[in-house]
Amino acid sequence: MPHLTRRAWLAVGFAIAGLAALSVTIAGAQTDDTPRGTDPLSADELTAAGDLAQGSNPGEAAGLGDDDVVLLVERHEEAKADEDEGLRRADVYVYSYDDDVLTWTVVDAATGQVDQSQVVPDTQLPLIQEEEDRALEIALDDPEFAQLLATRYRQATGRDLADPATDLDIQPIVFRSDANPRAAAAGAGDCGEHRCAQLMIQSTDDLLVNLLPVIDLSSGQVLTETGFFS
């Protein structure tokens, strides 16, 4: 996915931090505000985990490639037997657009160790902001979809669509063809291995634009302008 840079993807781990409610240093004296136990990862812990994830793609000789995307960084759930150990490890999920492989890595930010790493088949995580932006870009660059969107917007609102960026509230959701097998028969069979997005579209004054297009982020194509309706 050439439009996306490694730097942009790495920033995602930090955006996920609605997680980061508390920002304190990992080291130093423990106070009652020091992240511990079942707390979400702090901003510092997310940063450290993201740095460790640099080496998490087994397909790259070193670090993350330009087509590697950090999809999620969050606290690793420790086994109950280990709860007293005080571990604050992170799950890091990296998706490689080179070969459409999702890798899960458990890192210990406190020790700098990568504890385990494995490929996760048949699994899709929610889209990150850059993927959502890219899905929208692909959709609006498609002349057929852009024309249909303008028509449906006018039907829903009675107004002309002047600027999608300001007139529309679009929320993409990751799309897997195994959620609805008829989608596979209709040409979306790669979705699930590929990263795909389905767009839910409203006007900014909450009127539904009745389209559910699916975009294949891996191939850069609009698979359906309307959705897979009966």
Added chain:
Amino acid sequence: MSATTRQRLRSAGTLLAIVLLGAAVPVAVNVAADANGAFNCSAGFQVDETLTNGARWQMCWEKRAREGIVIHDVTYTPIGGQPVEVLSEAALAQIHVPYDDNGARFHDLSDFGLGGNMDALSAGDCPNGTLLSSNWICQTEAPTGYAYKSYDEVADATSLNLFSASCIGAYCYVVAWNFDDDGTIRPEVGATGTLQRYGGTPQSSWPMGGGRRAVAHMHNFYWRLDFDVDGAANDRVEELEARFAPGTGRQQLNNTRQAFSAEVARRVAAGGFRSWRVRDTVMLNGDNHPISFELLPNADNIFRGPSYEAFTQNELYVTRNRACERFASHNPTAGGCPSSLAGFANGQSLTGQDLVVWYGTSFHHLPRDEDEEHMHPHWSGFSIVPRDLTATNPAG
């Protein structure tokens, strides 16, 4: 006996009951806070609420990308009793939204994420309550009506309410955890926002204003409940059921109890009265009865999907606690972990295991004119009620 004498006896009886209950309620070691009052979470993620009647709830909470709010180490202290752990962890585990016309089948929790799309609440979202760290949760104590009424003897009840809100597409889900002062836990989800899809046929939709139709759909909610009744050890799940006794002309009911020794998937029984309880096999209350918490389902909200949604074939699942089993569907498959509940319950022995209970309930949303412009919240949920936790009602 005069009214004054009755009142004195009642007061003395209440005092005696409290003293006895203090001895009757089990002393638990696995609780939210240790002997020094230290939680397994920092101050910003602790909930420690003593309700008006004296009952106390303690727990930690966490915001995760997909589950949204996850509750940890839920501990209940009855009036005059000792703290007892109920749940090690509890969270919503999927919101599955298939439309009647098969035009979309969303798995909102795993595929969109409640945490990544959580709304920071404002003071207006949380009247008479407190916004917790980063404004993700509103915490309130709210009246719930009678604690009991017996002629002129009455007492009022309240509940600790925690809720967050996640907006996904046109919908907003209000995810609530209600902890009543009698030890009942009521997980709920309120579906509100605006309608997501228009179109459809008379068979799949409802006529709306302006000649439009709105497509009917399901909301199938699933929860993951890691029960640790007085700790993870010595827990057992039993199915309780009342069915008409054969040969009695439907005049008598037989009450049965069945303990599960292996992982199992069960359905609600619309024609009977079926519930499930998680009991400790060691800890007894003051009547020498095993302490337990009972899951009361909704027997009239059933959805059975197509073969590729096998997780919808049952409402109740009991499994071993496996860290990789997180979501009812679209579960990550690292290390060969199954992709749905249908694979989680595969007959493994439950003996001596840390147990997890999964429960799902469904809501069929047939749109109506009142859904426009904004929909009233429709609440879906269930109850987890103490059964023999205390020897008598601690409230009187």
